[in-house]
Amino acid sequence: MNALYWVAFRTxxxxxxxxxxxxxxxTLVPPAITMSLYFVIFGNLIGSRIGQMEGFSYMEYIVPxxxxxxxxxxxxxxxxxxxxxxxFQHNIEELLVAPIPNYVIIAxxxxxxxxxxxxxxxxxxxxxxxxxxxxxxxxxxxxxxxxLTSAVFAxxxxxxxxxxxxxxxxxxIPTFILTPLTYLGGVFYSLSLLPEFWQEVSS
Numbered sequence: 001m002n003a004l005y006w007v008a009f010r011t012x013x014x015x016x017x018x019x020x021x022x023x024x025x026x027t028l029v030p031p032a033i034t035m036s037l038y039f040v041i042f043g044n045l046i047g048s049r050i051g052q053m054e055g056f057s058y059m060e061y062i063v064p065x066x067x068x069x070x071x072x073x074x075x076x077x078x079x080x081x082x083x084x085x086x087x088f089q090h091n092i093e094e095l096l097v098a099p100i101p102n103y104v105i106i107a108x109x110x111x112x113x114x115x116x117x118x119x120x121x122x123x124x125x126x127x128x129x130x131x132x133x134x135x136x137x138x139x140x141x142x143x144x145x146x147x148l149t150s151a152v153f154a155x156x157x158x159x160x161x162x163x164x165x166x167x168x169x170x171x172x173i174p175t176f177i178l179t180p181l182t183y184l185g186g187v188f189y190s191l192s193l194l195p196e197f198w199q200e201v202s203s
Contacts, residue, residue, distance in 0.1 A: 016116075020112075027120075028119060043063075044059070054190050059131055059132045070117075074113075074117045075117030076153040080158070081170060082109065083161035110154040118146070160173050
């Protein structure tokens with residue numbers, strides 16, 4: 001029976017990966033281009049006037065945050081759109097009546113979202129190498145953090161899709177929660193520059 005579950009899990013992963021790689025021009029390329037614009041505009045143009053931030057050049061300072069931002073948004077959006085599309089097209093019923101437990105279905109969708117998030121994160125990381133000499137002091141901690149963050153936000157996308165009634169509901173969380181948190185989370189500035197109240201809000 002465990003072998004059956006493993007086949008189901010791999011099939012779901014394969015389906016999700018095939019889904020976003022089939023339209024890679026829409027799913028993988030735009031984030032890399034967007035982050036390149038961030039690097040050019042914020043890193044080169046604005047960063048040259050800001051100078052150093054927390055002992056690093058401004059470009060070096062924003063790169064980790066931009067990589068994590070791409071991982072978060074893509075892990076979330078992949079699962080949210082995929083699962084809700086399955087609900088909307090009534091494909092999810094085929095999974096629910098299959099002889100596999102719900103946790104395998106959940107793991108499959110989350111795994112697919114993580115694959116997209118990590119793939120985009122890798123692309124953004126490679127893109128950043130054209131702009132800055134990226135150095136990682138603790139690779140294991142960084143990789144673990146990226147993987148766990150991707151899993152958490154992929155799960156968030158699944159929860160959003162489960163409760164969403166329309167396609168508009170899918171965009172509520174990214175628009176009113178993820179985007180504000182991105183700009184309040186210290187990606188483009190040090191939290192120490194904020195007043196004490198907003199430091200508490202951001203952290």
